[in-house]
Amino acid sequence: MTATSTSTSTTATARRLRGFSGSGYDKGRGVLTQAAWFAVLNLVFMKWWFPPRLRPPLLRAFGARVGQRVLIRHRVRVQWPWKLTIGDDVWVGEDAWLINLEPIRIADDVCVSQGAVLCTGSHQRRSPTFEFDNAPISVEEGAWVAARAVVLRGVTVGKGAVVGAGVVAHRDVPAGAVHTTGGAG
Helix, strand or coil, X not given: CCCCCCCCCCCCCCCCHHHCCCCCCCCCCCHXXXXXXXXXXXXXXXXXXXXXXXXXHHHHHXXXXXXXXXXXXXXXXXXXXXXXXECCCCEECCXXXXXXXXXXXXXXXCEECCCCEEECCCECCCCCCCCECCCCEEECCCCEECCCCEEECCCEECCCCEECCCCXXXXXXXXXXXXXXXXXX
């Protein structure tokens, strides 16, 4: 039996991470607001004892746009609330992580299940200094990002689409599509 590689390029890029500049990435708020958010996130927002009904108002206080009847469970992490838009009747399950270096928009009636990750950040793999390659994420009305699924930078999960448990969505998921570990369904 022979081993195969999934790599499409045989040329390795020599990394020089010391030269990383992070150019073009704007956190959107000053260091004091960032520090305040990280303190609130880790000391209050993520805790099991903090009432779920108070999580949306707390996100709004830090600049998020959050609709009505939004349920955010404990241990949910949000990188930057001011880059987050959540519609009405949305559920975000325990341990979900919204890594929104760029905007994340979650429409109405969306479920982001336990342990799911929405990550707007990446790096230019051919850049010797590994510069950022970030892009927003959009999850359209009625979509479901199932348990431990990952949605990567620049992806739109279409209306009513499903990103199945444990799946990595690295491309747009069309409206109504069901993307599972076995492929699109």
